[in-house]
Amino acid sequence: MTAADALAPGDAAEAVVAAVLADLGRGHRGVIVDSPPGAGKSTLVVRATAHLAAAGDRLMIVAQTNEQVDDLIERIAAKHPHLGVGRLSAATYAPSARVLAHPQVRVAQKADDLAEQPVVIATAAKWATLTDGSWTWAIVDEAYQMRSDMLLRIAGRFDKALFVGDPGQLDPFSTVEVERWAGLTWDPMRSAVSVLLAHNPDLPVHRLPVSWRLPASAAPVVARAFYPFTGFRSGTGPGDRRLELRAGGMGTAHDRALEEAAASGWALYELPARHTLRTDAEAVRATAALAVRLLQRGPVAHSEQGSAEVGADRIAIGAAHRDQVAAIRAALGEEGAGITVDTANRLQGREYDVTVVLHPLSGRRDATAFHLEAGRLCVLTSRHRHACVVVARAGIPELLDAHPSTEPVRLGVPVKFPDGWEANQAVLAHLAEHRVAAG
Structure with a gap:
């Protein structure tokens, strides 16, 4: 057990945040913060923003999507209503309601029009269009999802930077072949953080130690499968959260799977082994039916935040491909209206009850x-x-055994642990304990 493990979750997290804020004033050109899922990354960005603005530094904030930009604006403006915030955007951008709700936020297409704002926020793509202008500090949000070539394009705009992101999430991706750059220290398809560390190995790296999203039933599973060398723990303990299904079940496989998930936090609804099309009709129907049946059972979430009904807006369905997403949306019908259905790429950074x-x-x-x-x-x-x-469908462990990881090992390319083969096996081993066969 480390010293941090002996602290209460809130104290352990606060100690890391305090260390991060202290490092911002120690002359480092960059500070890196690794964050597991739901560890308060956005809260850290808000605190760091106020900390740097209070010191009189001009600050630019870099996010990866317009949705992330608007989310950060809402959080910063709500927490610090007297702090001027600029929203740098394209001419086609229509301010969302949550941006317009804060009078201290100004939206403009040109950086010169936001010169008086101490904080300016935009996507990396928008920052890359600027040809002049400079800021003392930059905060780069979701830095592990930012390509290194994008960092190079905006590096001239700031002197020092705080990089915050989740190293376990999806890597940057490309629709073109990228083998030609593999092994180069400036490989554009490596994340901004990995290339930064390759050239600046002495930069301080901090790790947020607590997930406030994942319950005690999930944090050890996710940490063991995807963060084996850094780890983290849940901010809540066993019994602190409870999912209640107010309506009784009828003993169907769908009901038994939902009851297992409510009791243990996990369920594997296993269909018979079969090779299928990507839009497997039976799997699509089962996925949609489980979500709709959950709504019909009247779920109530009890947690440290109180008790609340789990409505459609607090349920999400995730899939790997867009055609699977489209098929599941169609299968939901009117009964599943309001349930979020999306790919992993688009669910990244979002949070739901179930x-x-x-x-x-x-x-x-x-x-x-x-x-x-x-x-x-x-x-x-x-x-x-x-x-x-x-x-x-049954048979995934056997599929993995038949297709061992064959990714080539290249000189100069850091080996990523765990690889997908190992991570899948770890998750499936846990899910096997919560298996419900489709009936």
């Missing part, structure tokens, strides 16, 4: 690098506060 996941390897004949990517399964199995139900 999630239903269509396993990326379900029904497949092979195990490609795309479907084996550890970050994809990590995102899908780490969005929930109470329970996660995984839908899959």
Whole structure:
């Protein structure tokens, strides 16, 4: 047990945040913060923003999507209503209601129009269009999902930077072949953080030690499968959260899977082994039916935040491919209106009470690098506060054994642990204890 493990979760997290804020004033050109799922990354960004602004430094904040930009604006403006915030955007951007709700936020297409704002926020793509202007500090959010070439394009805009992100989530991706750059220290397809550390190995790296999202039933599973060398713990203990199904079940396989998930936090709804099309009709129907049946059972979430009904807006379905997402949305029908259905890429950073996941390897004949990517399964199995139900066909462990990891090892490329093969095996071994056979 480390000294941090002996502290209460809140004290352990606060100690790391205090160390991060202290490092911002010690002359480092960069500070890196690794964050497991739901560890308070956005809260840290808000605190660091106020800390740097109070010191009189001009600050630019870099996010990866417009949704993330608006989310950060809402959080910063709500917490610090007297802090001027600029929203740098494209001409086609229409301010969302949550941005317009804060009068201290100014939206503009040109950085010169936001010169008086102490904090300016934009996507990395928008920052890359600037040809002049400089800021003392930058905060780069979701830094592990940012390509290194994008960091190079905006590096001239700031003197020092705080990089915050989750190393277990999806890596940057490309639709073109990238083998030509493999092994180069400036490989554009490596994350901004990995290239930064390759050239600046002495930069301080901090790790947030507590997940406030994942319950005590999930944090050890996710940490063991996807963060074996850094680890983290849940901010809550066994029994602190409870999922209640107010309506009785009828003994169906769907009901038994939901009851297992409510009791243990996990359930594997296992369909018979079979090779299928990607949009496996039986798996699609099962995934949608589980989510709809959950709503029909009148779920109530009890936690440290109080008790609340779990409505459609607090349920998400995750899948690997967009055509699977479209098929599941169609299968939900009117009964499933309001339930979020999306790919792992788009669910990244979001949080729900209950999630239903269509396993990326379900029904497949092979195990490609795309479907084996550890970050994809990590995102899908780490969005929930109470329970996660995984839908899959039997035979995935055998599929993995038949397709051992064959990713080439290249000089100059850091080996990523765990690989997708190992992570999938770890998750499936746990789910086997919560298996409910489709009836």
